[in-house]
Amino acid sequence: MYLGKRAVVIGAGVGGLAAAQALVGSFEHIVLIERDVLPAQAEARPGVPQGRHPHGLLPGCVAALDALFDDFSTKLCDAGAKQSDFGQKLLLEFSAQAALPARQLGIPVVKCSRGLIEWVARRELQRQTSIAKLDGRRVTGIVATPDGNAVAAVRYETPAGAQETIAADLVLDASGRGEPTLEFLRATGREAPEETVMRIDMNYSTAIVEFSPENRPAYDVLRTMPAPPGNTHQGLLLVREDDRFFAGFGARGDDAPPSEWPDLLEFAKTLQTSTIYDVLMHAKPYGKIFRHKFPENRRRHFERYTDWPRGLIVLGDAICRFNPVYGQGMAAAAKEALLLRDLLASRKNEARPLDGLFEALMKAASPVLDNIWTLAAMPDLAFRETHGVRPDNFEDALGFNAMMQQAACVDAGIHKLVVEVMSLLKPGSALREEPVVAKIRQLAAQFDAAKDSLEA
């Protein structure tokens, strides 16, 4: 039993691909419209310029994709992605004194390029007979019913420049920027969504590098965090399916990592530790260096509308964009898609199943987004460059964060819990439960004592 005849998904990024899969079984026809001509291989494409930068797949994202696509991680690994335990082959340096040691945590992590993630998802969608893909076509508008209270169709431009229209009972905007939805709201006389914006001014440069077998790093992921408030420089090495590595660097405000290899290598010296530089010294750059500016974290409060049009759903970055350094964007989109799938399944016997659907989705997704927003905002606010309201107890929160990092270095249980929270497998509140807080304080004191005795 279908909830509608046709659903149209705008955008074949990770959000649109996950959403199209979530709609299978609930709509007779699903049409995925993408402005790019989608490549036959796993590669970056112009519509998602961020795809040239490292995309960490958080285990919380993988769990959602596994549920949607039936064991997505195995399919990804069969296509070349590397898998290991999160505590192995991954070095995370909070500072020169605090780095997480190698431990078996029982949390698998999958590593590859963004291009491979999209390619495997596209291949899975091709197997669905109810899904049709219209690529190389830019959506130019969502058409409303005459009363403006529901969606009726989607208009798009063909490669030849003609405008065509396709009728739809449901339109899902996964276009990243959400322009089709904003334009629809304007055209039907609605206000623009209220927003929470946090200006962060992150600047990225990413090179792809290769190593000779004898110089290949022992780790698949090497991450050196910045040292707020003064040093905003951070670095990440992330293995790809072709055994090359992304070497991604970030800085904030007016400061940006350079765009030429020798300068980027020099930049690596300015990180808190020399670990990444020591490895990169032996690397050879492959291809161009790409830069990206990410000005702000932005959350649109669609949940505040009281007159939302029937059949319009927004998903992924079009709802909320987070500082990419925490690797949460794809997880937010995949979790929203999974919530949508379950909501649709629960409405199959309702007379008007699309009424209030987006309101219900936003209600279910809001706690997920609150959690991710807080996890990203707290470390961002530690930098002078971030424009945002610091809570009253902000210094205490930063102090606790430092203790948590120290505790994770010395204790396997806290290490695992920190990884589960960072990976979006557990909410941040798991680290604020009283017995955990007491343990973190006690372990941090031990960490300090051990450091003092070493220095003495």
Ligand SMILES: Cc1cc2nc3c(=O)[nH]c(=O)nc-3n(C[C@H](O)[C@H](O)[C@H](O)COP(=O)(O)OP(=O)(O)OC[C@H]3O[C@@H](n4cnc5c(N)ncnc54)[C@H](O)[C@@H]3O)c2cc1C
């Ligand atoms: C530098 C950088 C690094 C990042 N690193 C990570 C990371 O490590 N881990 C992580 O989880 N997330 C990361 N992200 C975030 C991640 O890229 C997004 O959150 C994720 O892709 C979900 O986005 P989306 O599908 O909603 O939108 P997008 O990925 O932006 O996809 C939108 C799609 O819609 C298409 N489109 C747009 N307008 C139209 C139109 N009018 N008609 C037809 N098609 C249209 C676009 O071509 C595109 O294919 C990073 C982001 C940036 C900027």
